[in-house]
Amino acid sequence: MDPDAVAKAFVDHYYSTFDSNRAALVGLYQDSSMLTFEAENLMGSQAIVAKLAGLPFQQFLHQISTTDCQPSGPAGGMLVFVSGTLQLQGEQHPLKFSQVFHLMPTPQGSFYVLNDIFRLIYA
Amino acid sequence: MDPDAVAKAFVDHYYSTFDSNRAALVGLYQDSSMLTFEAENLMGSQAIVAKLAGLPFQQFLHQISTTDCQPSGPAGGMLVFVSGTLQLQGEQHPLKFSQVFHLMPTPQGSFYVLNDIFRLIYA
Numbered sequence: 001m002d003p004d005a006v007a008k009a010f011v012d013h014y015y016s017t018f019d020s021n022r023a024a025l026v027g028l029y030q031d032s033s034m035l036t037f038e039a040e041n042l043m044g045s046q047a048i049v050a051k052l053a054g055l056p057f058q059q060f061l062h063q064i065s066t067t068d069c070q071p072s073g074p075a076g077g078m079l080v081f082v083s084g085t086l087q088l089q090g091e092q093h094p095l096k097f098s099q100v101f102h103l104m105p106t107p108q109g110s111f112y113v114l115n116d117i118f119r120l121i122y123a
Numbered sequence: 124m125d126p127d128a129v130a131k132a133f134v135d136h137y138y139s140t141f142d143s144n145r146a147a148l149v150g151l152y153q154d155s156s157m158l159t160f161e162a163e164n165l166m167g168s169q170a171i172v173a174k175l176a177g178l179p180f181q182q183f184l185h186q187i188s189t190t191d192c193q194p195s196g197p198a199g200g201m202l203v204f205v206s207g208t209l210q211l212q213g214e215q216h217p218l219k220f221s222q223v224f225h226l227m228p229t230p231q232g233s234f235y236v237l238n239d240i241f242r243l244i245y246a
Contacts, residue, residue: 034194039189039191068240070157070238070240071157073198073200079240081159081221081242083221083242098242100204100223102195102202114195114196115193117193117202117204121206121221122188
């Protein structure tokens with residue numbers, strides 16, 4: 001399977017889910033998953049999705065500018081590095097962000113997010 | 124060892140070396156290391172450092188805005204996620220960048236860079 005195609009499919013799925021139904025992201029994380037969101041650390045799918053679903057904005061619209069990926073280690077993991085913009089409802093200007101995902105394979109032939117680090121990039 | 128302290132020490136060392144003597148970065152990479160630099164893929168310490176040392180600017184000055192880290196997997200790896208600005212000699216305005224490193228432990232108790240992805244973040 002082409003890693004670039006896997007990364008692109010993951011990124012499309014992740015941000016379209018984020019922008020339509022944040023609670024549905026729970027299936028992408030596991031108990032060992034970690035999210036660092038603007039320097040706040042969360043662990044486990046429930047805590048991570050509670051954080052994302054609880055963000056104080058009704059609507060998000062992510063636009064992806066770049067997606068880079070690399071295979072990562074003998075266990076079949078993959079790093080996916082994203083930059084883009086984020087339009088929040090009621091805000092005039094989109095915000096720039098950068099985010100990295102460390103994906104690990106599941107026994108079912110899919111991937112889950114082991115590591116997730118998100119930062120807004122300020123002007 | 125405190126992961127945040129390791130990440131901070133790595134970041135300080137990496138960018139001060141980059142800004143003073145790029146060729147000396149060779150010791151941080153190994154044959155299996157990968158760099159994706161503005162969508163260009165390189166593999167192995169020699170190819171990576173040849174790319175970095177050959178960048179067509181005499182002088183770089185990195186300023187770090189944020190450093191985030193997470194432990195990554197059972198092999199003792201660590202993800203380090205950096206955002207900041209980059210001042211190039213002769214350029215009026217600094218450029219924003221974001222970069223992720225996947226560090227792996229060495230038998231000597233240090234770390235090497237397994238994965239490295241760099242992107243400029245445009246306005």
